[in-house]
Amino acid sequence: MTGMDAILQGGLQGYLVVALLLFSIGLAAVLLRRTLLMQFMGVELMLNAANVALLAFARFRGGDAQAMVFYLFIIAVAACEAAVGLALVIGLYRHRDTTDSDRAASLKQ
Amino acid sequence: MFITFALITLLGALGMLLQKNIIVAGLFMVVAFFGVAGLFVLLGNPVAAALQIIVYTGAIMVLVLFVIMMLNSHEEEKAQAPRSIQRWVSLVVVAALAVGSVKLVLASAGLKALGISGAAMPQAMTLQKVGMALFADHLLGFEVAGLLLLAAMIGAVALTKRNL
Numbered sequence: 606m607t608g609m610d611a612i613l614q615g616g617l618q619g620y621l622v623v624a625l626l627l628f629s630i631g632l633a634a635v636l637l638r639r640t641l642l643m644q645f646m647g648v649e650l651m652l653n654a655a656n657v658a659l660l661a662f663a664r665f666r667g668g669d670a671q672a673m674v675f676y677l678f679i680i681a682v683a684a685c686e687a688a689v690g691l692a693l694v695i696g697l698y699r700h701r702d703t704t705d706s707d708r709a710a711s712l713k714q
Numbered sequence: 715m716f717i718t719f720a721l722i723t724l725l726g727a728l729g730m731l732l733q734k735n736i737i738v739a740g741l742f743m744v745v746a747f748f749g750v751a752g753l754f755v756l757l758g759n760p761v762a763a764a765l766q767i768i769v770y771t772g773a774i775m776v777l778v779l780f781v782i783m784m785l786n787s788h789e790e791e792k793a794q795a796p797r798s799i800q801r802w803v804s805l806v807v808v809a810a811l812a813v814g815s816v817k818l819v820l821a822s823a824g825l826k827a828l829g830i831s832g833a834a835m836p837q838a839m840t841l842q843k844v845g846m847a848l849f850a851d852h853l854l855g856f857e858v859a860g861l862l863l864l865a866a867m868i869g870a871v872a873l874t875k876r877n878l
Contacts, residue, residue, distance in 0.1 A: 665832025
């Protein structure tokens with residue numbers, strides 16, 4: 606299976622290309638958007654890209670169950686990050702009345 | 715099939731990146747997560763697909779949409795400073811990263827060989843295998859993950875409470 610075929614029909618390289626593009630879109634959302642909630646969604650997208658790459662490697666190395674364990678841990682950490690991150694966004698909104706990361710440029714009130 | 719789910723995933727993510735309205739962007743994220751779940755099914759891993767839908771679209775995105783509606787921040791606020799240099803630099807860096815890494819993956823002979831040898835041994839993931847690996851080899855990690863979730867829960871309550 607050559608490179609282009611792998612992309613079109615779902616070889617290992619096709620999954621890795623999808624994961625890399627997903628990661629890049631997430632990184633672009635973090636760097637280019639100013640709203641904290643959008644940046645947060647970008648971070649979630651990057652975590653998902655890592656999951657896609659992890660499970661693709663697991664499948665092409667013979668269906669190892671260890672990868673699923675690490676996938677579960679990544680999901681647990683993502684859920685923690687969601688809870689604490691959203692709490693911080695709400696805290697910022699209470700103090701500054703904004704969800705724009707550019708407007709939260711100083712530590713003092 | 716693969717290209718369908720890959721396109722659903724990437725177009726959902728791209729829609730999230732380009733959308734002005736934040737609630738619509740959140741719904742695009744749901745589309746992208748469903749696409750990723752489809753990719754997991756194609757990888758012979760229905761357990762991960764189910765978890766993806768339950769945890770990401772069912773819990774995390776609902777939480778995000780809930781916070782968006784609670785804070786009433788549907789539109790991006792007007793920029794204080796244009797910061798056009800930083801935006802262009804980050805755009806160039808992201809584009810270079812994407813193109814460079816995709817080229818590296820497509821050129822790699824080792825990945826090509828692994829793709830050929832791995833395609834010959836398709837083995838679906840079952841819940842039994844996951845449970846055996848999780849509770850036989852990684853019991854400590856499982857407990858620590860539970861503790862981490864508890865700490866995050868308490869932390870979230872403490873951070874959002876007005877006067878603790």
